[in-house]
Amino acid sequence: MLQKSFFTLLFFGLISVATPAFSEVSPLSPQLSYADLADLAADTPLVIDAQIRKAIKVKPERAPDVRQGHQRFYVEARVINLVRGQGGIGRDISYLIDTPLDFRGRAPKLKKRHVLLFAYPVTGKPGSIQLVGPDAQIDWTAENANMLRNILSQAVASDAPPRITGIGNAFHVAGSIRGEGETQIFLNTETGAPVSLSILRRPGQEPRWSVALGEIVDESATTPSPNSLLWYRLACSLPRQLPAKATAQLEGENLTMAREDYGVVLRGLGPCVRTRSMTGSGNLPPSR
Numbered sequence: 602m603l604q605k606s607f608f609t610l611l612f613f614g615l616i617s618v619a620t621p622a623f624s625e626v627s628p629l630s631p632q633l634s635y636a637d638l639a640d641l642a643a644d645t646p647l648v649i650d651a652q653i654r655k656a657i658k659v660k661p662e663r664a665p666d667v668r669q670g671h672q673r674f675y676v677e678a679r680v681i682n683l684v685r686g687q688g689g690i691g692r693d694i695s696y697l698i699d700t701p702l703d704f705r706g707r708a709p710k711l712k713k714r715h716v717l718l719f720a721y722p723v724t725g726k727p728g729s730i731q732l733v734g735p736d737a738q739i740d741w742t743a744e745n746a747n748m749l750r751n752i753l754s755q756a757v758a759s760d761a762p763p764r765i766t767g768i769g770n771a772f773h774v775a776g777s778i779r780g781e782g783e784t785q786i787f788l789n790t791e792t793g794a795p796v797s798l799s800i801l802r803r804p805g806q807e808p809r810w811s812v813a814l815g816e817i818v819d820e821s822a823t824t825p826s827p828n829s830l831l832w833y834r835l836a837c838s839l840p841r842q843l844p845a846k847a848t849a850q851l852e853g854e855n856l857t858m859a860r861e862d863y864g865v866v867l868r869g870l871g872p873c874v875r876t877r878s879m880t881g882s883g884n885l886p887p888s889r
Contacts, residue, residue, distance in 0.1 A: 632742065633877065634874045635828040635833065635874075636873050636874055639752050642719060642749055642753060643830065646722065647685065647690070647721065648753065649680055649718040650741065651678040651694065651718055652681060654713075657675045658672060658674060672708040673697060678696075679692065684717075685753055695730075696729065696732055698732060717746075718732065718737065719737040736877055751828075760814060762831040763792040765789070765791075766789045768787075768843060768844055769787040770850070771848050771851065771863070773785075773858045774855075775854070778804060780803070781804055783801050784799070784800040786847070795815055798811070799812075800862035800866065808865045810865050810869055812831065832870065836871065837875075842863070848860070
């Protein structure tokens with residue numbers, strides 16, 4: 602996982618919520634969900650607010666790996682703000698992007714578009730970047746800018762939630778009276794930082810669950826706010842059911858209750874809604 606110290610330049614106040622004149626170009630990308638934008642931004646080293654100045658079609662013989670129905674462009678853009686990154690970046694950047702053709706086989710107009718870019722730096726080429734995926738250029742909108750500010754401010758906070766990699770162990774302890782009990786579920790994280798879920802049951806009450814970031818689980822633990830980085834880490838990473846390995850020490854009623862309580866957490870989190878059609882389809886080569 603990228604270290605937080607890597608992300609030292611954060612200019613959230615520079616992501617203007619006032620639509621600039623050149624954003625009047627009709628948008629290419631649909632409005633993304635919180636999870637879509639977090640997928641792109643939460644762990645990406647470079648996030649850039651830019652205006653496209655030039656877009657040159659790359660001839661098919663120079664881009665044999667382009668998918669059918671797409672056109673590769675060599676793009677030159679002017680940096681408006683470096684939203685995230687270390688060591689600064691030049692005023693002008695270049696990169697490659699594959700864009701889908703419309704029903705007439707025509708490529709979209711990219712020049713003058715106001716965009717947000719999610720990328721890696723290219724070693725030895727200060728003015729060149731490599732997009733983290735085929736759809737890692739999105740249109741600037743006030744909603745995208747606000748969500749991005751929210752995601753990145755939480756990602757670099759001292760108490761930022763780590764990436765969830767799986768479930769460690771789950772335990773259930775029944776109470777002294779029927780209908781009373783507690784389940785604790787310990788999660789695995791990329792950094793090794795402790796994250797746990799607690800579900801409390803009391804007779805005549807709805808089950809209450811909470812998440813704790815730390816070794817100690819106390820009354821300060823709460824449920825994550827919807828569309829927050831902690832919500833994203835949980836809702837978009839937890840498996841749909843407890844793995845058998847996590848409940849190997851449980852049997853009978855304790856096993857049943859642990860599974861039911863895990864369902865309480867999943868229902869409380871709600872679905873992780875993603876709309877990106879090209880998620881996970883790989884990143885483009887750097888511009889030359």
